[in-house]
Amino acid sequence: MQRRKFSREFKVEAVRLIKERGVSAAQAARDLDVHENVLRKWVRELASDPRQAFPGHGQMKPEPLEIEKLRREVAKLKAERDILKRPRPTSRRT
16 A cells, blocks of 8 residues: 655645634544544644644755754764874885
């Protein structure tokens, strides 16, 4: 069974159905053919951060995106540091 994907607009409208129209989460879940827990999760996500909720299509929220960027930078700096720690070959002959 393949996982279903819902657009941001669908999720926002589903949440609006519950919040503005007063439909219960259980009834909305049955009407939309979505599990009730998924619908409740959408409500929590939209309530916590309306602008950044449901980024979709592999887009990350700003905080995890910044963390990933910093991790890559730390790895690069460690590699540069390790290169500088290596002993340099000498040009002297013994």
